[in-house]
Amino acid sequence: MRDFAFGRAVLAGWDLLRRRPLATLALALVGAAATLAGRVTAVVSSHFAVAALSQPSSLVAANTATTLVDMLAFLLVLSVIAAAVSRGGRARFGGDEVRLFILSLLAFVALGVVLLAVGLGGGVTAVVETNGIWKDVVMFAALALGVILVLALASRLSLAGPMTVQDGRLRFMASWRLTRERQWKIFGVFLVTLLMAGLVGGLGSFLLVMAIAALGLDASLIYDPSLAVALTAVVRSIVLVHVLLQGLLVGLAVILQAAPAALIRQHLIGDPVADQAAVFD
Numbered sequence: 001m002r003d004f005a006f007g008r009a010v011l012a013g014w015d016l017l018r019r020r021p022l023a024t025l026a027l028a029l030v031g032a033a034a035t036l037a038g039r040v041t042a043v044v045s046s047h048f049a050v051a052a053l054s055q056p057s058s059l060v061a062a063n064t065a066t067t068l069v070d071m072l073a074f075l076l077v078l079s080v081i082a083a084a085v086s087r088g089g090r091a092r093f094g095g096d097e098v099r100l101f102i103l104s105l106l107a108f109v110a111l112g113v114v115l116l117a118v119g120l121g122g123g124v125t126a127v128v129e130t131n132g133i134w135k136d137v138v139m140f141a142a143l144a145l146g147v148i149l150v151l152a153l154a155s156r157l158s159l160a161g162p163m164t165v166q167d168g169r170l171r172f173m174a175s176w177r178l179t180r181e182r183q184w185k186i187f188g189v190f191l192v193t194l195l196m197a198g199l200v201g202g203l204g205s206f207l208l209v210m211a212i213a214a215l216g217l218d219a220s221l222i223y224d225p226s227l228a229v230a231l232t233a234v235v236r237s238i239v240l241v242h243v244l245l246q247g248l249l250v251g252l253a254v255i256l257q258a259a260p261a262a263l264i265r266q267h268l269i270g271d272p273v274a275d276q277a278a279v280f281d
Helices: 006-010 012-019 021-051 056-087 095-129 133-156 160-167 172-178 180-214 227-235 237-269 276-280
Strands: none
Touching (some): 006 180, 012 237, 021 056, 021 227, 021 237, 095 133, 133 180, 160 172, 172 180, 172 237, 180 237
């Protein structure tokens, strides 16, 4: 089987940014759709939270609905960016994006079920079989095991996206077979790029908030009994700037995860495009 360079795979996203900065940043701006959706759902959630203080069930329903919308918006952004990276940098919404969206939903549900099963198993074992401090130890160990297992499974399925785009059909388990002989190496790439993406998306967003506050600007949302009035706060100039910059960070984080998968697929399958940066050439 063909192989790939670990360091080159880890830095594939940064290499795209270095070689084609404008194209990469433009693609990353797709992430603004997710951050804008998050702002809108935050306003809606706050509005219904105040209105439903006397009805806890309504509050739970509102929070569940807004969380679902946020998740779907992120998966949609993920699908568009990942498809563009795999296809050659052309952002659009078509069959590739729909297939990747379905694929991401399937993966999210499957990995969620695994994590839930391990967590519940550990919780039941802790309650039934242990006492005192050992109960906490068992529950923590089960949670840690679940997270590690989910990350390992996610790394094995990480090539499904670029394979789906390349073949024009869902390739969920094909990624599992392709990564069999390089699973630990791919797992290492997945963990390193996940950490980098977390730093860019998470730490970057935190620093952005701090910078806005240091400039004496207010990008916070407002509450108003009228939902329409509250939503107008989302289109204030400073809020839109914050949304765009935060979306850019989210998009870059997605690219840092998507680019290595596309490069690894190319090398393992023997794609004639030898350089991942060439997708933007």
